[in-house]
Amino acid sequence: MGFADALDSGKFIVTAEVSPPRGTDLLDILSEAGQLQGLVDAVNVTDNQRAMMRMSPLVLCHKLAETGFDTIMHMTCRDRNRLALQSDLLAAHALGIHNILAMSGDYPTMGDQPSSKPVFDLDSVQLLQLIEKMNSGFDFQDGPLDSPTSLCAGTVANPGARPLALQLLKLNKxxxxxxRFIQTQAVFDAAVFNEFADAIKSIGIPIIAGIIPLRSARGARFMNDKIPGVNIPEDDIKRMETAADPVSEGLEIAAETIANIRPTCRGIHIMPIGGHGNTRRLLEICGLD
Amino acid sequence: MDEHMIITRLKPIEEILTMVGKFPASTICVVGCSICARKIQTGGETQVTSLAAQLSSHGLDMLDGKMVKHACSAKSWDELIEENPALAQADTLLVLSCGAGVSLLGRISGKPVLPGLNTTSIGGALANDTLEGVCVMCGECDVAIYAGLCPKSGCPKSQINGPCGGSSDGDCEVEGRKCIWVTIYEILECRGMLELLDDIKPPVCHDRRL
Structure with a gap:
């Protein structure tokens, strides 16, 4: 069953994130992703994540599709105008990519190519409209396509961002x-997530909650300081500080968070720091393997 | 008070020296502009005199600096020379004005013009504050929807349908900036006009500016 069918089926969804290489060799990342075989409904591939230059996600998604994965290609509005976005959407369909995650993208000055021209020709709402239009057989200017795309489009939301009313303004659009679905920023505070899920319950859109297992107290503090909307509870940071085996403790904390949000979300999206070596273990703890 | 303001910044002296170095044996006149550049002190009398003195100390052949009324607006070169005869004697003009002023003086003077400033945005002046980047000259102004504030210029990502995911607690993900969407929202909420934000706004038509 593909990711879009899983969304329709009501099944609890598991996705996991990988990033393309900073070079030309795909062997390592394909082997890394190989650990996810049989565990996930789809693999997400990032698009110059945090504005750090990497290989195009089109290529990695295609290679993953060849090995049997359904993929969700991230597509930011930062680097391409509407001509290039349309080209890449056609290419995505042709390369066996079925799902797109539309997002604005981090500003270039946050990454390693800070002098880049920030494009933002469309925003994420307009990109979603464009995908819908291409799915119905037309380009941005209403010209007919020789053959339409068939892409399941989702988008992102940040349950911790305030004011919530402004988040909801954009989300409703x-x-x-x-x-067709939203994927969230990493969830560390189940109460904050559940409040968000409750606020958007009437919209009826499936929410896939982002999960980052903590690896150290220091890393947790770093994320609290640097990532907008991330708020790791102090109690969890203390647990990480006193744990004999912080990595295992981080998996336990993640599993508890998943258990606490499971009634209000449709799935989880695992985006570990430093690879998927423990993803199977996390899913086993959660009974999701 | 001037109602508009083109925001400019003085180029580093090393860059100016490299530019003038391409015109050896040239008599140079530094020209300031009495409108925006004077007001934000990038091209007023003080900056013109100081730059001329600096270049002179590097052994360049400098005339006394001159101010023009508006570098971006002139009837003719003859009229400018009438007001500032020294401009006629210069081989090269080093202009402390916005890009529009530099281009205009280049067109009408027939002399090489060198820009002494970088033009960064269109802004405004509020008492002693300079407001930078308040308009991107998109060619389809719709600030009425946004409480009179322009998200195309006020948001680094020009988000016109609501804030991006990097906005948190009123802060922009770009360091040192506030999220303009929070201000827009607060004003419209006060006015009871939040419904102005409900419709999905289409992308800017860039061909309208041609």
């Missing part, structure tokens, strides 16, 4: 623009 994304849903009007036919987003």
């Amino acid at each position: 994304k849903v009007s623009a036919k987003a």
